[in-house]
Amino acid sequence: MPPKTLPGWIYRSESFHALEREAIFTRTWQLVGHQSEIALPGDYLRFDLMGESAIVLRDRDGEIRAFYNVCRHRAFRLLDGATGHCGKAIRCRYHGFTYGLDGALLAVPGEPMFDGFDKSCHGLRSIELEIFLGLIFIRFGGDGPSVAMQLSPYLEALQRYRIEEMQPLGPHVTTPIRADWKVAVENNIEGYHIATAHPGLQRLYGRNYRFETAPLGVSHAGGELRAMPTQTWSERHYLNLLPEVEHLEPQQRRGWYYYAMFPNLAFDIYPDQIDYFQILPIAPGMAMSRFRAFALPDPRREMRAARYLNQRINREVGKEDVALVEGVQAGLGSRGYGTGILSGQESRVKQFHDMILAAIPEASRQMLLEPN
Template sequence: MSSAPHLVEAAELSLPGWVYRDPEFFAVEMERVIRPAWQIVCHDSDIAEPGSWTTIDYLGESVIVIRGDDGAARAFANVCRHRASRLVSGTSGCARRLTCPYHAWTYGLDGRLIGVPHKQDYPGLDPAALGLVPIELDRWRGFLFVRLANGGPSVADMMAPYDHEVEPHRFEDLRALGRVTLRPREVNWKNVSDNYSDGLHIPVAHPGLTRLFGRGYRIDAAAHVDRMSGDLLDRPSSNLSERAYQAMLPVAEHLPEALRRRWLYFKLWPNVAFDIYPDQVDFMQFLPVSPTETLIREISYALPDGRREMRAARYLNWRINRRVNQEDTALILRVQQGMASRSWTPGPLGESEVCLRSFARKLRRLIPEANLHQPPGPGWSRG
């Protein structure tokens, strides 16, 4: 790690604008922040049968998560060991074995190399040394995560401070509602992450959430997770969809009383989030593409529930949050545009902005140059 000269004490300041647009900083944070971070891939139920697989692509890597004949889920680089062809295309499928479409090298569901055409052409070839490259995988409450670089706590350890609040939602029993969607945004990934954990903009920019929660939106920051929440008011909203949701949301008997009208939000450092409602659970992640491009990957899950009012509540939830997403998109675009100005220097973070303080502190710890108000000279990351 390079040492940055003339670092500015920045504990109470937001991150500088240049780290939201600088290509060299982006490359460094991909190595130090994103590669070692857990990325959510799917739920156990999405690959329930042997041979079922799904993929996630980020940082130039493609990772396949596949269910073995023994019932175990494993993760591998989606790369043939012969000539580097991608083994599978698309986001999901099912196969009894993985056969490369280039030269037909074949792998078992456990990653072993089990078939090599013209094997005699490769004297001394050791199949045991040429299995698929494993990627670290973690399972937490039915969800499967991968990370490209090892090290750091498990997902369970990260979520430990709030696990008691998640447990009643029965994550292990969730099933997908629809498919994964990808939403490109012309902003830096940190801009999306900052906005997700920002509490002060709720009463300013989200009138719908304010009608639902009043002034009761709460935020908290633990070592590895931000927590946000709001309890639905008994007072009917003036908005039709919100008022209908308040009225139609049925009692979720599996939840304790305190959680039956609570919307919960958790962001795992640095870029994975869970929106937990009484009626459904959404995950999303903010996948960096370039210094000014991010791909938001998301999908909804729910417990099986055939009640008509539950179906209506889920539809209304979608309508409400579609509007919230539109509002957030406009906000983060405005901020990204402002970050391009050389006139801007880091602004103060209020004492209540605990999540943004926590995020900035962790990033500065990993990349000390983030303390600088202006970028160092070119090549600083190689110093």
């Protein structure tokens, strides 16, 4: 018998959504951005997830730090915007508490009125942070393996792209999705649907698409693009114009590869650019994708054209994927479903389901009653 999927109710349940927050998202690494996005002291990135808000900034000594984005006085949110510059200090706009870029509480208006107050005990609370190949990760809690340990099976391949030297290629892009975060992740990590639902990718890959799983919730897919020209303008010109990238291995120079890390992160790795694709839970049956591309400086006209064509191709793939996951979400509540089955071509989905079950055993139940 083929393995079964997780039951449909967990993609629509308020109770299960609450379990996911505590058992998964407060315990796993989340990508905030790239070190190049906060190049100067006072530059910051903000990252919000399921009621928590974090700020990642560069301090006066050039060190990157992460803090909860909340004033220790009366819980006012300190910094707004996905990215920005806070100057030499962070000042709360409610009562004026002021924090240094190292998180220390520097100034308190009317400090003598706080009986027995010690500023040194009331700095911003820090968040665990790890920088991997120039990418900034945070973890709100938990004590599992590091990002470097999780991605160690693919470290050698990823290092060849010189990701830490890259710069942003276009803005942050967020897209609301009328589907649960798990549906979007499952769609992103399996290639079984490519032949049917992504004609452009099928033309580019042919039979070259491969996939594998690795320990600690990571996996890999993709392959070399076919040399055979297609009839589609964007695909044909991308294959013709893509210049050589000398620091890559031969198969990487003409390959599109995908790497995923539990629970909700994927990297798209191309010869001309990379991007991250992160699915953030909003509510049961609702999610948001978070995307940004990065690339090495390259003045060649052919490279600029290849990057434009790559994004043109993948925008179409993205539209196809949104329609697919929203179609799945619409069917998950049907009495005609319940649970599904998985093919051997969906081994990365099986790995994902096993990780969910390990974190939340209730996912094995056929139904979990919602509280009144």
